[in-house]
Amino acid sequence: DDFLFYLMHRWLHENKWMLRKVHSVHHRIHNTCALDGNYFHVIEFILIGSLAMLGPILLGCHLYVLYAWIIIRNIEAADGHAGYDFPWNPLRFLPLYDGPVYHDFHHARFKGNYAGALHYLDKYFGTYIKEYLRYKQEHKYPGSEVKNEAPDRIN
Numbered sequence: 484d485d486f487l488f489y490l491m492h493r494w495l496h497e498n499k500w501m502l503r504k505v506h507s508v509h510h511r512i513h514n515t516c517a518l519d520g521n522y523f524h525v526i527e528f529i530l531i532g533s534l535a536m537l538g539p540i541l542l543g544c545h546l547y548v549l550y551a552w553i554i555i556r557n558i559e560a561a562d563g564h565a566g567y568d569f570p571w572n573p574l575r576f577l578p579l580y581d582g583p584v585y586h587d588f589h590h591a592r593f594k595g596n597y598a599g600a601l602h603y604l605d606k607y608f609g610t611y612i613k614e615y616l617r618y619k620q621e622h623k624y625p626g627s628e629v630k631n632e633a634p635d636r637i638n
């Protein structure tokens with residue numbers, strides 16, 4: 484799901500028509516709050532919802548697993564747009580998750596940091612925002628030394 488979200492989100496930025504007519508609705512917000520995680524143009528809402536449902540449909544999961552998945556996706560969307568960088572955020576315990584600052588930089592700089600929850604894709608595709616990497620080097624939390632290492636490739 485995160486890989487497909489990365490590809491779709493990057494396409495929404497690289498396709499000029501989709502960016503101007505569809506994704507720009509979500510980018511009206513420069514200083515995000517948790518509710519903005521579900522503030523989209525209807526076309527983008529259908530695209531994101533379809534991608535989120537693809538895995539459960541292909542796997543034929545139980546309805547309760549689907550409910551849990553939708554809750555997890557909404558918690559991730561809310562946290563990614565929360566606008567606060569608390570060191571005690573419980574989601575920081577998730578491996579590879581990098582907190583709301585990652586997506587804050589996407590809203591502030593508009594280009595780069597395209598992944599949903601797992602930012603490793605920006606590392607591999609070279610789409611990290613340089614200012615974000617500098618921020619992460621300057622703002623380390625106790626126990627996060629390994630997690631916040633600068634990636635090998637920088638734009």
Ligand SMILES: [Zn+2]
Binds near residue numbers: 492496506589
């Ligand atoms: Zn975007």
Ligand SMILES: [Zn+2]
Binds near residue numbers: 519586590
């Ligand atoms: Zn956003």
